[in-house]
Amino acid sequence: MTPATLYLGLMSGTSADGIDAALVSFAAPQPQLVAARTHPWPAALRAEILALAQGTDPLDLDAYGRLDVALGHGFADAANALLDASGTPRAAVRAIGSHGQTLRHRPGGALPFTLQAGDPNVIAERCGIDVVADFRRADVAAGGQGAPLLPAVHAMLLASPGHPRVVLNLGGIANITVLGADGTVTGFDTGPANGLLDVWCERSCGLPFDRDGTFAASGTVDTGLLAAWLADPYFALPPPKSTGREHFHLRWLLAQPRVAHLGAADVQATLLELTARSVANAIVQYAAGAEDVLVCGGGVHNPPLLQRLRGLLAPRGLASTATCGVDPDYLEAMAFAWLARQRLAALPGNLPAVTGARGSRVLGAVYSAPPPAAA
Numbered sequence: 293m294t295p296a297t298l299y300l301g302l303m304s305g306t307s308a309d310g311i312d313a314a315l316v317s318f319a320a321p322q323p324q325l326v327a328a329r330t331h332p333w334p335a336a337l338r339a340e341i342l343a344l345a346q347g348t349d350p351l352d353l354d355a356y357g358r359l360d361v362a363l364g365h366g367f368a369d370a371a372n373a374l375l376d377a378s379g380t381p382r383a384a385v386r387a388i389g390s391h392g393q394t395l396r397h398r399p400g401g402a403l404p405f406t407l408q409a410g411d412p413n414v415i416a417e418r419c420g421i422d423v424v425a426d427f428r429r430a431d432v433a434a435g436g437q438g439a440p441l442l443p444a445v446h447a448m449l450l451a452s453p454g455h456p457r458v459v460l461n462l463g464g465i466a467n468i469t470v471l472g473a474d475g476t477v478t479g480f481d482t483g484p485a486n487g488l489l490d491v492w493c494e495r496s497c498g499l500p501f502d503r504d505g506t507f508a509a510s511g512t513v514d515t516g517l518l519a520a521w522l523a524d525p526y527f528a529l530p531p532p533k534s535t536g537r538e539h540f541h542l543r544w545l546l547a548q549p550r551v552a553h554l555g556a557a558d559v560q561a562t563l564l565e566l567t568a569r570s571v572a573n574a575i576v577q578y579a580a581g582a583e584d585v586l587v588c589g590g591g592v593h594n595p596p597l598l599q600r601l602r603g604l605l606a607p608r609g610l611a612s613t614a615t616c617g618v619d620p621d622y623l624e625a626m627a628f629a630w631l632a633r634q635r636l637a638a639l640p641g642n643l644p645a646v647t648g649a650r651g652s653r654v655l656g657a658v659y660s661a662p663p664p665a666a667a
């Protein structure tokens with residue numbers, strides 16, 4: 293029997309816009325995306341995730357237990373929908389790598405932790421495939437940030453020997469991977485991206501996101517508000533560092549009194565500028581020699597954001613990872629397929645130079661599929 297080379301990655305990021313599912317083949321030296329789709333969260337579940345992730349609502353243990361299982365069903369639905377749509381037999385998939393939904397990420401302090409929900413037992417039971425999950429906590433236990441985990445896969449798919457480059461993931465939070473000409477890989481979360489753009493758009497327009505950035509483009513940047521936001525200490529922190537919705541949330545945005553005196557479109561324009569400036573500042577400070585910037589994540593579909601980044605980062609080139617044959621919408625889900633494979637091979641998944649962990653660690657825990665039903 294030939295070893296199974298297909299893995300399925302599941303990812304729902306801080307935007308909680310949907311579950312990305314990617315079927316990845318490792319038959320060739322480079323991982324290949326075989327099939328992919330995004331499965332929506334039911335609206336009520338998405339609202340619960342977003343409310344919780346802000347850290348304002350207390351959550352009792354019963355509610356947490358139910359949410360963990362409901363999210364597990366969401367991930368199982370996403371995996372099954374992809375397998376059915378692509379006509380992939382369950383037996384052909386060696387394992388599912390499920391990131392889970394981050395509900396809290398606090399990698400600092402005396403008792404650092406990161407919490408991803410979406411019961412992997414439910415996924416294994418409903419898909420009939422082994423599941424690997426809980427990828428971040430081994431790194432946190434080793435003194436690391438537990439994030440970002442993407443840089444190893446960015447390096448594998450997008451490094452160009454001799455050419456220093458940056459891979460920029462514009463998700464709910466933005467993170468960069470700095471690929472040195474000499475093969476070194478570093479990276480960190482630069483700060484907010486779609487997460488804040490989404491909450492303000494939702495609050496002022498009732499829409500889940502600012503499609504094509506048109507709302508932001510209709511406003512004017514307020515330099516006073518921008519300066520106040522850019523003064524947040526996170527931006528000046530040296531890496532390793534990572535952040536999430538528990539820091540950059542609606543209350544963070546509303547904490548500046550100036551917001552109340554501006555038109556909603558001007559606030560959106562200023563948020564877009566904040567995203568572009570904080571990303572560009574990080575690249576200029578920590579990847580000054582980069583020749584080009586390759587962009588992935590949902591922000592790649594926001595033309596005014598890309599245009600602003602291009603302006604700030606010139607003369608460096610800036611383009612979607614699609615120009616290198618890598619689908620920008622499924623790179624992160626592909627990474628969790630790879631991480632599942634690393635786990636089953638007992639190989640490390642983290643890069644200590646990125647996360648700050650004491651050393652390389654095998655990431656994740658295995659949840660076995662139920663035995664095949666008796667004939």
Ligand SMILES: Nc1ncnc2c1ncn2[C@@H]1O[C@H](COP(=O)(O)OP(=O)(O)O)[C@@H](O)[C@H]1O
Binds near residue numbers: 307310462504588
């Ligand atoms: N056409 C578009 N125009 C503007 N923004 C978009 C568009 N498509 C997706 N996005 C943004 O991308 C986000 C999803 O990005 P994603 O990379 O999935 O983030 P995460 O990893 O946090 O889930 C959406 O919430 C939205 O803000």
Ligand SMILES: [Mg+2]
Binds near residue numbers: 305308
């Ligand atoms: Mg997403």
